[in-house]
Amino acid sequence: MATINEVFAETEKNGRVCPQPSRWNELWELLPNRQRKGNGWEPSLPLILAAWGDTPILLKKLRLREHLEWAQKHGCLDTVYEFLVNLKEEDWYHGE
Numbered sequence: 001m002a003t004i005n006e007v008f009a010e011t012e013k014n015g016r017v018c019p020q021p022s023r024w025n026e027l028w029e030l031l032p033n034r035q036r037k038g039n040g041w042e043p044s045l046p047l048i049l050a051a052w053g054d055t056p057i058l059l060k061k062l063r064l065r066e067h068l069e070w071a072q073k074h075g076c077l078d079t080v081y082e083f084l085v086n087l088k089e090e091d092w093y094h095g096e
Helices: 004-015 021-030 050-054 057-073 077-085
Strands: 016-019 035-037 040-042 092-094
Touching (some): 004 016, 004 092, 016 021, 021 057
Antiparallel strands (some): 016 092
């Protein structure tokens, strides 16, 4: 059983910031109980598409953290961890 700290550590290996957009969207789709809330979503959508290029690294990391905390709160942290550890290094966006 993965701990939230183990999952956070996995996402920060080798200067990682977050999964590349298509893989991040796959991760988001793994999250249970996603729901529309007003004009947005809960949890928030991954920062992909038009948001990708305009979003600083810190905000990408914080959004990924939000998704990981959602996974923990909704009992699917192990599933998300398994997804993350099986990503190839090129499936990750790395900070400059």
